[in-house]
Amino acid sequence: MILEELAIAVETGDMKKVQALIPQGLADGVDPQDLLDKGLLAGMAALGARFKAGEVFVPEVLIAARALNAGTVLLKDKLVAGQSVSKGKVVIATVSGDLHDIGKNLVLMMLESTGFEVIDLGVDVPVEAVVEAVRENKPDILAMSALLTTTMAFQKDIVEALKVAGLRDGLKIMIGGAPVTQDFCDNIGADSYSPDAPGAADAALALLS
Amino acid sequence: MPNTQELYDARIKRVADAVQLIEPDRIPIVPVFQAFPVYYMNKWTIQDLMKDYHKCTEVYDHLYDHFQPDLGWDPILFYPVNYMETTGINWFRWPGKHFDNSNVMYQYIEGEYMKGDEYPEAIRDMTKFMMNKWIPRSFSKLSGLAKVDFRNSMWFGHMGAFAAFSDPEVQESFKALFKAGQELMDWFIYLGEYQAHMKEKYGIPPLYAGFAYAPFDMIGDSLRGTKEILMDMYDHPDELLELIEVATDFAIQDTIAGSSGKATPYVWYWLHKGVDDFMSKAQFEKFYWPSLRRYITAVADAGLTPVIYVEGSYNHRLEYLSEVPKGKVVYDFEYIDMAAAKKALGGHSCIMGNVPAYTLSYGSKQDTIDCVKSLIDTCAPGGGYILDTGTMIDDAKPENIEAMFETVYTYGKR
Incomplete structure (x- = not known):
């Protein structure tokens, strides 16, 4: 009750x-x-x-x-650590040179409420810092946001840098942001694009199923 | 070959025809260029232009040597860094200072410059709130304004009120304001000179008479922040509505006084937070649209032409948009089904849009041509259409911009 x-x-x-x-x-x-x-x-x-x-x-x-x-x-102090079952671990960031955080934060909220553990790297995150965070946290999914045509190319750079670092295999990559399209997602070799926050949570579930 | 005065007059008429729903001699093209002129010329960086706006002349001349839109930007989007430094403005991050990359566009950062429990004092005395709280919080070099209050000067209170000016912080703030005022005026004079130059050299009329914002966004963008104002619809609904009304009243006065009698009648309204995902129809009807409609209508009734720059998705808002004076308002859409927009607004309001930024930056020349043709096919019949890009243009491929103009010049002819 x-x-x-x-x-x-x-x-x-x-x-x-x-x-x-x-x-x-x-x-x-x-x-x-x-x-x-x-x-x-x-x-x-x-x-x-x-x-x-x-x-x-x-x-x-x-x-x-x-x-x-x-x-x-x-x-907070009443729960026994490790008892919660996470649907998966996500690292999320807005890419270098881009300070937009509203969309990223909405996706973060939807992912958390769907049961994902989310590590937020914030905004204006350089390519190397994203790669480092993936190395360190070993997430199931990397989610990236870019709101400008001038910064969306960093999503591509990050996919490439992850390959070079040997971290691409086994990692799912989701992208989003106003100018981003499915076509762009396919071209840069990301795994999933979503036009909105609820769609991103669905996509994350689908990627890990 | 027509002279520049003839070109200028023809362009003014072409756009005015589209606004008044008369089929023009060809589809007007009015792209909203942001950083594109800088990348296109590739000589100076954005940081260079913000440090010395006189360099903009060369950059914009290079743009207009190659592309002649029917209304053109002067370089107003490249804000002078000296003014921003003098006032210590908190809500921008710009290249060279906050970004290592000297050639990225400055970006706006929201902050909570009015707390949720401050609605009553802002409503009761907006001037005092702006002077004592909003300005000091927004501009680090103007913190002394927090100590000035002319309301107390009544009767012998003037001695106390004026004595505040002995305070070094107050004095520094006013010195900064005098300096900032001069820097702004010098810049405005430069922009006016560039507009005159645009007319003389290229026959291109200026794009704007003034700028405006939805009253809900004025409060959301600059006082409360997105997250905060969206929750205020639950936490402070009556106060929010009351402050929106206060803001609408002074916005109407300010826009009509500031934008009348200019070379063109276009007042650009930048819309942000009323988009499909950010609120329900019921919330849009209650909190967003009535004040915006009142603002648009008052400005149109004053003989100006509101151009409503709709950022984000508006597919579920179309039914409201015809509630403004017919043939006097333009809606410029970013992400929308233009066929649905034409259906909803055709014969009532001119629509504008929306070659996607993605196509211009990543698509091929043929993709661009196909897109422009399809837009003209969908939107041009019966008049009331102006071609624009979907979002402001930064790093588009030059050949795609060329194809966009060329297709409008040929395929867009009556």
């Missing part, structure tokens, strides 16, 4: 309700892992599905993510 309530509170972006329900659940002896998986994340997943269906939009995702974060903060 409280898990359903919690899920609905996240789905409707009701942060205060989440902040009231988590302590209540813990006091009632509910497993913290259930509060996370069957409460908070279940609510976010339900909202994500409605976002994909075009029933809700970015504002609803933002307030839901805020409610979700408020809940996870309260659960």
Whole structure:
């Protein structure tokens, strides 16, 4: 019952309700892992599905993510490490010379709410830094964003640099950003292109299935 | 061979015909060039131009020697670095200072320059809020304005209010403002001179009389930030609507006063946050469109021509766009199904667009020709169409730009 309530509170972006329900659940002896998986994340997943269906939009995702974060903060010390099952690890970045982060952050939010572990390298990330992050974190997926015709070519440079570094095999690469197209994705040898954030989460699932 | 005055008059009429939904002698071409002139000439970098705007003359002459659009940019997009340094503007990152690469375009960084709980004070006294909070937060060299408040000068309060000017921080800020004002005026004079030169040498009319923004975006882009304003629709809905109304009132006054009586009547509105994904139709109807419609209508009624530069996807907004005066507004689309746009707005408002940036940067010459022909086939019948690129053009292939112009000149003829 409280898990359903919690899920609905996240789905409707009701942060205060989440902040009231988590302590209540813990006091009632509910497993913290259930509060996370069957409460908070279940609510976010339900909202994500409605976002994909075009029933809700970015504002609803933002307030839901805020409610979700408020809940996870309260659960932080209660969870046993390693108990969460991740759908996969993603490294995400906006490429060199490009400071646009809205699209990247939306994709990040959708990936996290779908159950991926996401490592955010931020914006204006040089080619070498992306390669280094892949080497270090060994992600399943690398996701890259570029919003300018002058910076999208760095997506190609990164694919090439990963090949040279011997890191391309076994890694899936997703790209996106306003000027980017499926044609460009095919040309540079990336694995997947998505025009929007919900599509990116679907594409990530498809790449690893 | 017509002289430049005849070319100028013909271009003015060609665009005006398209706006008024009369079929012109050929489709007007008005591409929004951003960094392209710099890359095309390949002599100076963007950093060079921002450091010394006089270099823009050579760069733009090189552009117009090769391409003659029906309305043309002066070099206004290359903001002078001296002005930005003098004011310590916080919301730009530019080549040479923040980017190692001297030849990338400057970029805008959003910040939360008004907190969510500051709506009431901004609504109550916008001038005081802008002077004491927004300006000091936006411009690091103008921090002293936070200490100036003329409201308190009433009766003997003037002694306290004026004494604030003894403060070194206040004095430094006003010195910076005097300097910045002169730098801006020198630049504006240069831009005016370039427009006169464009007319004399090439017969190309200026693209703009002024610039405008959707009231929702004025607050979202410069006061709150994207994420914040989208959540404000839930957290502060009434205050947001009230501040939008305040902003709309002064935007209308400012645009009409600042843009009337110029060589061309075009006021460019840059739209950002009302796109398909960023809000629902219900939110667009409540928060975004009414103030924008009021702003567009007031400016059109004043005899100016709003050109609505729609950034992002607007496929689900078309039904609203005809709620403005007929034959007086242009919609320039970035990503949209132009056939649907023509269907929704044909016979009501001129549409503009949208050769994709990807085609121009990565496609072939033939791809470009095919795209331009298809756009003309779709949008030209019955009048009310101007050809533009989808996004502002940076590093397009010159041969594709050439093909775009050539196809309009030939295939776009009546």
